[in-house]
Amino acid sequence: MANNTLQNITGTILLAGAGKMGGAMLTGWLAGGLDPRRVAVIDPHVAPEISALAAKGVVLNPDAATAGAIDTLVVAVKPQMFREAGAKLKPFVSDKTSVVSIMAGTTIASLEEVCGGAVVRAMPNTPAAIGRGITVAVAAKNVSPAQRAVADALLRATGSVEWVEDEGLMDAVTAVSGSGPAYVFLLAEELARAGVEAGLPEALATKLARETVTGSGELLHRSELPASTLRQNVTSPGGTTAAALGVLMGEPGLRDLMIRAIAAATKRSKELAK
Numbered sequence: 069m070a071n072n073t074l075q076n077i078t079g080t081i082l083l084a085g086a087g088k089m090g091g092a093m094l095t096g097w098l099a100g101g102l103d104p105r106r107v108a109v110i111d112p113h114v115a116p117e118i119s120a121l122a123a124k125g126v127v128l129n130p131d132a133a134t135a136g137a138i139d140t141l142v143v144a145v146k147p148q149m150f151r152e153a154g155a156k157l158k159p160f161v162s163d164k165t166s167v168v169s170i171m172a173g174t175t176i177a178s179l180e181e182v183c184g185g186a187v188v189r190a191m192p193n194t195p196a197a198i199g200r201g202i203t204v205a206v207a208a209k210n211v212s213p214a215q216r217a218v219a220d221a222l223l224r225a226t227g228s229v230e231w232v233e234d235e236g237l238m239d240a241v242t243a244v245s246g247s248g249p250a251y252v253f254l255l256a257e258e259l260a261r262a263g264v265e266a267g268l269p270e271a272l273a274t275k276l277a278r279e280t281v282t283g284s285g286e287l288l289h290r291s292e293l294p295a296s297t298l299r300q301n302v303t304s305p306g307g308t309t310a311a312a313l314g315v316l317m318g319e320p321g322l323r324d325l326m327i328r329a330i331a332a333a334t335k336r337s338k339e340l341a342k
């Protein structure tokens with residue numbers, strides 16, 4: 069491919085698992101200009117919004133015997149389902165097929181064993197649904213530059229992409245950015261709850277927490293300043309923020325909790341590999 073855009077993709081794409089992440093990726097591809105007639109979806113319970121894409125040319129639950137091998141297989145089933153699902157996907161895979169997996173924990177070696185093909189292991193996150201995801205990807209040695217370009221275009225349709233060489237980083241990546249949106253949403257939930265505890269009406273507390281998290285996220289996105297400087301900009305000496313940060317940055321504080329949380333998620337990602 070001359071450059072890695074969705075419009076330049078000439079091959080066929082099969083998405084296995086059109087749930088929360090797979091569905092968000094599919095939406096991003098079509099919004100980014102991928103020809104729907106190039107895409108097929110396999111999912112035992114196709115959601116109505118995915119079924120509706122058949123009218124645009126997306127093929128639903130193709131038969132392996134008639135479809136034959138495809139160019140790019142994107143695997144977005146749960147890691148626990150992978151061995152069962154992978155066996156059914158194998159007929160779609162030839163030596164020339166690129167297999168792009170977004171499954172947590174599932175290693176390149178097990179993807180090669182179950183599906184074959186040239187494997188790209190990737191970890192996106194749910195802001196992909198609005199084109200603001202971040203994906204980290206690692207390619208097996210046999211992935212060609214053209215296959216990598218197609219994978220890059222498919223992943224970049226949902227946000228930014230970082231390629232790494234070391235697959236060993238993927239468990240911690242999953243813990244930080246794959247699962248990370250959940251930590252931010254939890255912050256919004258708990259900020260609202262604490263506001264209610266401090267005497268605010270629930271609707272107002274919920275709105276304040278939501279707008280504070282989204283506004284701060286957007287400020288962080290647009291600013292060139294590091295998060296620590298943006299935090300310091302809120303913190304007047306001897307003021308209210310300093311009082312709260314004395315708790316959050318105390319011992320034990322958010323740092324210890326976050327280290328423990330990331331360690332737990334990293335450990336779980338490693339367990340899912342087994």
Ligand SMILES: NC(=O)C1=CN([C@@H]2O[C@H](COP(=O)(O)OP(=O)(O)OC[C@H]3O[C@@H](n4cnc5c(N)ncnc54)[C@H](OP(=O)(O)O)[C@@H]3O)[C@@H](O)[C@H]2O)C=CC1
Pocket residue numbers: 084085086087088089090110111112113144145146147149152153156170171172191192193194246247
């Ligand atoms: N959610 C997230 O934030 C992220 C998820 N991921 C990864 O994405 C993958 C999917 O997660 P998520 O979207 O949350 O999960 P979902 O359960 O929403 O999606 C999985 C989909 O796969 C379908 N499915 C089950 N068996 C098969 C099969 N044999 N062939 C094809 N499709 C099948 C499921 O159908 P049914 O429901 O009927 O079983 C479901 O629609 C996981 O591997 C996860 O690790 C990666 C990054 C972030």
Ligand SMILES: O=C(O)[C@@H]1CCC=N1
Pocket residue numbers: 172242246247
């Ligand atoms: O919770 C999970 O296992 C998946 C992977 C990253 C986000 N969700």
